[in-house]
Amino acid sequence: MTVALELDDIQGIVARAYPDLRAACFLLLGVRDPVAAGAWLHALCDQVTSARSRPEATAVNLALTPGGLRALGQPLEAFATEFVQGMADVHRSRPLGDVGANDPSGWRWGGPATSPVHLALLLYAKDEPGLESLSGSLSAQLAANGLDLVVRLDTSDLDEVEHFGFRDGISQPLIEGLSKTGPASNTVKAGEFILGYPNEYGLYTDRPLVAPSEDPGSILPRDPAGSGQADLGRNGSYLVLRQLEQDVVGFWGFLEQATHGAGGAAGPGARRALAAKMVGRWPSGAPLVLAPDADDPSLGEANDFGYFTEDRGGTRCPIGAHIRRANPRDSLDPRPGSQASIDVGKRHRILRRGREYGPPISIEQLEAGDDGGLERGLYFLCLNANLARQFEFIQHTWVNNAKFSGLYDDPDPLVGARNGGRDTFTVQAEPVRSRVRGLPQFVTVKGGAYFFLPGIRAIRYLTTPRKRPTAR
Amino acid sequence: MPHQIALTVKADVLPGRADALRQLLNAIGEECRRAELLPFEELPVHFARFFLLDEAHDLKGAVIPAALVFLSDVDAPLHQYLSRLAARAGPGLDQIFSHCEGYPQGPDVIPQERVRYLQARMVRSATVYVNTVGRSLEQVRAEARLREAVEDFLDRPPVPAPGTPAGVWDHVQRQVAADPTLTWATQPASRPGAAWRLRQGAHLLAAPLAVLVALPLILPLLPFWLILLRIREKRDPARRLVPDPAHVEQLAAREDKVVQNQFAAVGFLKPGPFRRLTLSVVLWVVNYTTRHVFNHGSLAGVRTIHFARWTFIDEKRRLIFASNYDGSLESYMDDFIDKVAWGLNAVFSNGVDFPRTNWLVRDGARDELAFKNLLRVRQVDTPIWYSAYGDLTAMNVANNAAIRAGLSGAMSADQAAVWAGRI
Numbered sequence: 001m002t003v004a005l006e007l008d009d010i011q012g013i014v015a016r017a018y019p020d021l022r023a024a025c026f027l028l029l030g031v032r033d034p035v036a037a038g039a040w041l042h043a044l045c046d047q048v049t050s051a052r053s054r055p056e057a058t059a060v061n062l063a064l065t066p067g068g069l070r071a072l073g074q075p076l077e078a079f080a081t082e083f084v085q086g087m088a089d090v091h092r093s094r095p096l097g098d099v100g101a102n103d104p105s106g107w108r109w110g111g112p113a114t115s116p117v118h119l120a121l122l123l124y125a126k127d128e129p130g131l132e133s134l135s136g137s138l139s140a141q142l143a144a145n146g147l148d149l150v151v152r153l154d155t156s157d158l159d160e161v162e163h164f165g166f167r168d169g170i171s172q173p174l175i176e177g178l179s180k181t182g183p184a185s186n187t188v189k190a191g192e193f194i195l196g197y198p199n200e201y202g203l204y205t206d207r208p209l210v211a212p213s214e215d216p217g218s219i220l221p222r223d224p225a226g227s228g229q230a231d232l233g234r235n236g237s238y239l240v241l242r243q244l245e246q247d248v249v250g251f252w253g254f255l256e257q258a259t260h261g262a263g264g265a266a267g268p269g270a271r272r273a274l275a276a277k278m279v280g281r282w283p284s285g286a287p288l289v290l291a292p293d294a295d296d297p298s299l300g301e302a303n304d305f306g307y308f309t310e311d312r313g314g315t316r317c318p319i320g321a322h323i324r325r326a327n328p329r330d331s332l333d334p335r336p337g338s339q340a341s342i343d344v345g346k347r348h349r350i351l352r353r354g355r356e357y358g359p360p361i362s363i364e365q366l367e368a369g370d371d372g373g374l375e376r377g378l379y380f381l382c383l384n385a386n387l388a389r390q391f392e393f394i395q396h397t398w399v400n401n402a403k404f405s406g407l408y409d410d411p412d413p414l415v416g417a418r419n420g421g422r423d424t425f426t427v428q429a430e431p432v433r434s435r436v437r438g439l440p441q442f443v444t445v446k447g448g449a450y451f452f453l454p455g456i457r458a459i460r461y462l463t464t465p466r467k468r469p470t471a472r
Numbered sequence: 473m474p475h476q477i478a479l480t481v482k483a484d485v486l487p488g489r490a491d492a493l494r495q496l497l498n499a500i501g502e503e504c505r506r507a508e509l510l511p512f513e514e515l516p517v518h519f520a521r522f523f524l525l526d527e528a529h530d531l532k533g534a535v536i537p538a539a540l541v542f543l544s545d546v547d548a549p550l551h552q553y554l555s556r557l558a559a560r561a562g563p564g565l566d567q568i569f570s571h572c573e574g575y576p577q578g579p580d581v582i583p584q585e586r587v588r589y590l591q592a593r594m595v596r597s598a599t600v601y602v603n604t605v606g607r608s609l610e611q612v613r614a615e616a617r618l619r620e621a622v623e624d625f626l627d628r629p630p631v632p633a634p635g636t637p638a639g640v641w642d643h644v645q646r647q648v649a650a651d652p653t654l655t656w657a658t659q660p661a662s663r664p665g666a667a668w669r670l671r672q673g674a675h676l677l678a679a680p681l682a683v684l685v686a687l688p689l690i691l692p693l694l695p696f697w698l699i700l701l702r703i704r705e706k707r708d709p710a711r712r713l714v715p716d717p718a719h720v721e722q723l724a725a726r727e728d729k730v731v732q733n734q735f736a737a738v739g740f741l742k743p744g745p746f747r748r749l750t751l752s753v754v755l756w757v758v759n760y761t762t763r764h765v766f767n768h769g770s771l772a773g774v775r776t777i778h779f780a781r782w783t784f785i786d787e788k789r790r791l792i793f794a795s796n797y798d799g800s801l802e803s804y805m806d807d808f809i810d811k812v813a814w815g816l817n818a819v820f821s822n823g824v825d826f827p828r829t830n831w832l833v834r835d836g837a838r839d840e841l842a843f844k845n846l847l848r849v850r851q852v853d854t855p856i857w858y859s860a861y862g863d864l865t866a867m868n869v870a871n872n873a874a875i876r877a878g879l880s881g882a883m884s885a886d887q888a889a890v891w892a893g894r895i
Binding site: 081084085091094095201203205206313333334344347388389392393396397401402403406408428430431432433435437 | 623626627635636637639640717720721724725727728729731773775798799800802803806809810811838839840841865867868871889892893895
């Protein structure tokens with residue numbers, strides 16, 4: 001049974017990545033004056049883009065950190081522990097792989113040494129001038145309304161390719177109940193991403209409920225599970241935002257070094273082939289499971305495949321390849337290759353909404369070692385209903401886990417944190433594997449935070465002057 | 473090779489000494505003094521730990537004194553472990569157990585006294601799970617070295633061009649045979665002793681036979697048991713408990729440091745003889761399956777658990793569950809819910825406040841967040857924990873053993889392909 005989604009109340013970023021709104025920036029704000037900020041945000045509700053609309057010019061979405069909720073006077077007890085403790089919490093850093101070069105103490109924002117982030121304004125427009133006018137008019141109002149700009153994250157439009165040179169964002173779970181449909185194996189219950197709807201267990205994920213007396217104006221919907229409480233979580237989601245710097249020159253330089261004298265012929269072909277083994281797809285997006293020997297752009301969007309039947313041993317797509325561990329499909333217990341395996345996998349999916357930053361660069365330029373001295377990376381955004389079971393699980397149990405699926409010393413070759421020199425990338429092959437040892441780290445975390453992305457009514461509720469705001 | 477033994481020692485803490493003991497355990501665990509005071513590295517022990525159970529009130533309000541629990545997963549024979557532990561870990565044991573009742577006082581405690589003290593406080597577990605029965609610590613360590621050597625053979629130039637998996641196998645086998653530190657690997661691992669295997673075989677047959685004999689008694693009672701069960705399942709309270717954030721933080725601070733984690737929890741059984749009897753029977757059945765079915769790499773489909781035990785304490789008013797597993801607690805709990813919820817339900821629904829079950833095995837743990845929260849609530853802080861191979865998952869250990877097993881005897885081309893895929 002499919003549940004009707006309240007599209008007018010769900011923020012638009014949940015339903016779509018705004019692919020036609022090619023310009024985007026994220027304003028991370030701190031609340032200086034809770035009263036003024038609350039009033040301004042309350043007025044902003046009318047501008048917040050819902051999942052119902054299909055914006056062609058601009059879109060605005062809004063999310064809050066625990067500090068932001070506290071500043072608006074909202075108690076945090078009912079929110080998920082992971083969210084309240086935050087991404088930079090000292091005990092989360094180990095499982096998240098935020099140690100060494102990724103340590104929050106070195107972050108540019110969101111870390112212990114930087115100004116607190118309370119809000120994220122996610123701004124999108126169809127082109128750069130449109131974005132400038134949107135962000136310019138909002139930015140100009142901040143100071144007078146009790147808000148400080150902590151950092152502005154500008155993105156760049158790479159046309160679906162990320163900086164290492166690979167097509168990105170191909171595999172996204174489809175939300176049951178939205179208009180876009182696809183294979184059942186890739187269609188996931190709305191409650192995995194949107195709070196207040198049944199999840200893959202057929203249950204409502206824990207979310208903030210408040211006593212009806214706290215909501216005298218009945219702004220909030222009532223708990224669909226029937227507790228009689230007002231549902232502050234309904235139509236909301238948890239948003240993960242991480243700034244991931246990509247060492248694009250280091251990546252291609254390492255491939256150059258690793259393919260030299262490794263038996264095979266060195267050169268662009270060998271470099272790209274090894275890079276594809278690390279990613280699990282060719283630069284066009286063609287999956288190695290379907291195109292094992294050479295890139296095939298006609299398979300660039302192929303996403304309806306499994307691993308168990310075609311490639312149990314990983315001789316096409318290595319067991320440790322990025323896409324095979326970030327979304328293992330049918331390859332893990334229980335009973336790999338079965339529906340049960342896919343069903344368990346569905347409890348660990350995320351909606352990715354990231355955007356690149358830094359100017360585009362071609363693989364040819366990179367192979368020449370020329371990055372123009374400019375930083376490049378990804379603002380990784382994802383949405384999920386249960387941070388522990390979805391984002392954090394993927395990060396710890398799959399991506400950063402050197403022991404993933406029976407491996408020994410193999411973290412994610414592309415994005416994973418490293419474990420001090422032992423890091424290996426194993427390429428399964430006939431008659432026996434080859435392996436790349438001493439894998440350097442190619443992606444470094446530069447900032448990050450967990451946010452609550454409320455339903456639009458919930459934003460209204462949170463910004464209605466009803467209680468005494470507690471200033472930080 | 474020896475079989476493994478789950479040693480549980482439980483000693484009551486002297487009145488008023490629980491805080492001092494907790495501080496001591498924290499200090500030994502945190503200040504890296506563990507290896508000096510409790511040199512498990514030198515002993516035939518896979519995992520070991522100490523934790524403290526606070527003074528508690530049972531469901532009728534009676535006081536249960538604070539107790540120290542010491543767990544080890546050791547290779548048989550047990551007396552050898554105990555005597556070596558008593559000899560090597562004297563200062564550590566003396567410091568810790570001097571806070572407990574009945575421990576010999578004075579500066580000159582002799583090893584035999586320590587052994588006697590531990591033996592007198594041993595608690596038998598109702599159910600013990602060993603990932604692979606008969607795989608000793610020595611074997612785990614040696615096979616890990618072997619696998620690294622095999623990987624090196626294949627990385628190191630000059631690599632011959634072994635065109636087929638059989639060629640790879642042949643190449644590796646020659647290299648192993650030529651290395652005097654590895655020649656042992658060309659022989660299969662030895663099995664547990666004949667006496668032990670005989671006992672296992674007898675148990676394998678005797679237990680079902682006993683059930684068969686008792687069947688005429690059991691069957692007529694079964695409908696009554698079912699009725700009682702259904703009444704209780706409807707009426708038993710199942711409060712949705714939420715863990716204290718400070719408790720969770722303390723637990724999390726000790727987690728995810730090596731590839732394994734430990735889990736230890738304690739809880740009260742629901743009151744009355746019905747649950748006590750049901751749980752005793754369920755754990756007896758589970759123990760039969762872990763002895764004879766789930767004894768080589770998987771606990772009903774979960775392949776990430778090295779050792780686990782279920783132990784009644786306090787005249788069966790409480791149950792301790794303790795395990796050593798791979799990965800994070802979140803993945804462990806998900807494995808439980810996704811793969812063996814029925815088994816968890818049959819056992820833990822006899823405990824207070826477990827999510828409501830139906831027909832003993834249905835629902836229950838499938839209430840994901842209620843179950844995960846209850847686990848954290850019941851979990852016990854474990855200040856001292858030792859893993860003999862913190863860099864190996866259970867799947868690694870099993871794969872290493874399979875690489876070694878493939879080195880003895882002959883192999884078909886297909887078998888060689890599977891074997892080469894393990895490298």
